[in-house]
Amino acid sequence: MINKNSPLPIYYQLAELIKGKIVNGDIQAGDLIPSERQFSEQFDISRMTVRQAINNLVNEGYLYRHKGKGTYVTSKKLEHKFIGELTSFTEDMKQEGYEPSSQWIHFDKIPASKEIANYLKIESNEPVYEMKRVRLADQVPIAIETVYMSAQLIPNLTPQQMEQQSLYQYIEKQYGVNIVDGVQTIESTIASEQEAILLEIPEGAPILRMQQQTFLEGKTPLEFVISSYRADRYKFTIEIRRTF
Numbered sequence: 001m002i003n004k005n006s007p008l009p010i011y012y013q014l015a016e017l018i019k020g021k022i023v024n025g026d027i028q029a030g031d032l033i034p035s036e037r038q039f040s041e042q043f044d045i046s047r048m049t050v051r052q053a054i055n056n057l058v059n060e061g062y063l064y065r066h067k068g069k070g071t072y073v074t075s076k077k078l079e080h081k082f083i084g085e086l087t088s089f090t091e092d093m094k095q096e097g098y099e100p101s102s103q104w105i106h107f108d109k110i111p112a113s114k115e116i117a118n119y120l121k122i123e124s125n126e127p128v129y130e131m132k133r134v135r136l137a138d139q140v141p142i143a144i145e146t147v148y149m150s151a152q153l154i155p156n157l158t159p160q161q162m163e164q165q166s167l168y169q170y171i172e173k174q175y176g177v178n179i180v181d182g183v184q185t186i187e188s189t190i191a192s193e194q195e196a197i198l199l200e201i202p203e204g205a206p207i208l209r210m211q212q213q214t215f216l217e218g219k220t221p222l223e224f225v226i227s228s229y230r231a232d233r234y235k236f237t238i239e240i241r242r243t244f
Helices: 009-024 036-043 049-058 090-096 114-120 167-175 194-199
Strands: 061-064 072-073 077-081 100-111 127-137 141-149 179-190 205-214 221-230 234-238
Touching: 009 049, 036 049, 049 061, 090 100, 090 127, 090 167, 114 141, 114 221, 141 194, 167 179, 194 221
Parallel strands: 077 234
Antiparallel strands: 061 072, 100 127, 127 141, 141 221, 179 205, 205 221
């Protein structure tokens, strides 16, 4: 309950009360919480105080706002651990106990731009696959992934070949190559209108943008990937060691 005689600010007490209900499971991920007016009337406090409490919980990642609908409890974030292993989205999700799936946006063969050619170490205008899809975990959109890959290095690739297994698994089995390492760059940004629609989040919501180069043996580039992850559903954990 709220103790108005406590030295603790009322907004802090309300935030801790809501947080406790989330942690204890009294309110579940995806639940709509009461409105500012309802909290204000229930505890006889100002709506400004309620708004401050909710803002704090949004900033801490416990709640998220959906414009025009209300404020909801955030789902547990999927985790990608950087511990020296190169894995695909499909492999990551299965390891976490989720069922991965994809919704294709397009699969085309296009001439490589100068930028893409540079990442793939090929000539400009050489044919590359451009594979764009929404990646889902238990039918929830998690990321938008765009993959560029040399059509000469990996010929005759089709979307159907990736329906029952990950792209990495298919390529290693079908072409007899070993995918050995990669370089990832991650930055925070906000969702564009198209990204918001595909990820089912508000426009301007925070997302994590990742770029990745993946290499075969001999440092031959296999792919260049641009992915946009929902920041409310995904987190990256990096394992580090101190060296001397």
